[in-house]
Amino acid sequence: MIRRAMSEADVVSGLRIVRDKIQQACSKRPKELSTFQPRLVAVSKTKPKELIIAAYKAGHRYFGENYVQELIDKAHDPDILEQCKEIQWHFIGHLQRNKVNKVVNIPGLHLVETVDSEKLANTINDQYGKLLRENRLKVMVQVNTSGEEAKNGCPPKEAAHLVKHIMEKCKNLEFLGLMTIGAFGYDFSLGPNPDFVSLRNCREEVCKSLNMDPSQVELSMGMSNDFEHAVEMGSSNVRVGSSIFGARQRKESSSADEKLAKRVEEVKIDNN
Numbered sequence: 001m002i003r004r005a006m007s008e009a010d011v012v013s014g015l016r017i018v019r020d021k022i023q024q025a026c027s028k029r030p031k032e033l034s035t036f037q038p039r040l041v042a043v044s045k046t047k048p049k050e051l052i053i054a055a056y057k058a059g060h061r062y063f064g065e066n067y068v069q070e071l072i073d074k075a076h077d078p079d080i081l082e083q084c085k086e087i088q089w090h091f092i093g094h095l096q097r098n099k100v101n102k103v104v105n106i107p108g109l110h111l112v113e114t115v116d117s118e119k120l121a122n123t124i125n126d127q128y129g130k131l132l133r134e135n136r137l138k139v140m141v142q143v144n145t146s147g148e149e150a151k152n153g154c155p156p157k158e159a160a161h162l163v164k165h166i167m168e169k170c171k172n173l174e175f176l177g178l179m180t181i182g183a184f185g186y187d188f189s190l191g192p193n194p195d196f197v198s199l200r201n202c203r204e205e206v207c208k209s210l211n212m213d214p215s216q217v218e219l220s221m222g223m224s225n226d227f228e229h230a231v232e233m234g235s236s237n238v239r240v241g242s243s244i245f246g247a248r249q250r251k252e253s254s255s256a257d258e259k260l261a262k263r264v265e266e267v268k269i270d271n272n
């Protein structure tokens with residue numbers, strides 16, 4: 001391993017910096033949006049359990065993972081089970097229906113943020129129902145606000161219909177709100193991020209058609225590069241990874257160019 005690993009102390013200070021920035025962004029919110037405290041989800045994907053435990057010991061409780069197997073491994077890890085008894089996991093990745101069973105079974109599952117079809121909602125509802133838990137499972141509907149084909153999520157026009165389906169037909173699920181990933185690298189000197197605007201519009205439509213109050217519908221939007229902006233626009237759930245845990249290693253690739261690029265990057269870091 002050439003790359004310098006983040007230490008536990010780096011993670012604790014990363015957390016503190018992100019929390020401070022969230023508070024600053026909160027103080028800039030218009031009055032009608034300043035009624036709630038946004039939840040910070042520390043996205044720990046690809047990062048070792050030691051860093052999760054360090055963040056937990058610093059008082060953090062909400063953690064997000066987007067690969068099913070990695071979430072399962074971490075949630076069942078003996079050290080995490082022993083030292084992070086109140087950990088709250090958010091699943092934020094694409095969920096295939098044949099893996100739902102494994103996800104709903106993990107200890108400490110708090111929220112599945114990525115329900116994007118009736119079929120998936122039904123499968124989660126059925127599988128979770130079999131566990132005969134007292135509480136319903138919290139879910140969000142993922143909306144593909146940027147319309148990019150490679151992104152998951154239901155089209156904004158279909159969100160209200162899917163929410164209605166969950167609320168009326170999925171008695172084991174508790175609808176919590178809407179989630180978007182959005183286009184990467186938006187320059188917000190150009191004005192409000194269109195993905196965030198779209199998610200807010202979506203909420204309005206959902207509320208209108210189901211006769212709900214917007215305060216009953218959360219918005220999960222904002223990542224490392226734009227969480228402050230998202231909070232100012234009313235996000236109630238920001239998902240922040242690299243600003244807390246450090247940059248992620250790129251996935252292994254067989255392309256010689258990418259390997260070379262990675263090698264150059266590593267040497268640069270090494271020389272720092």
Ligand SMILES: *Cc1c(COP(=O)(O)O)cnc(C)c1O
Nearest residue numbers: 043066092223224239240241242
């Ligand atoms: C990885 C990931 C994040 C966090 O990304 P960062 O840019 O590292 O903060 C947030 N949301 C989802 C869905 C992710 O997959």
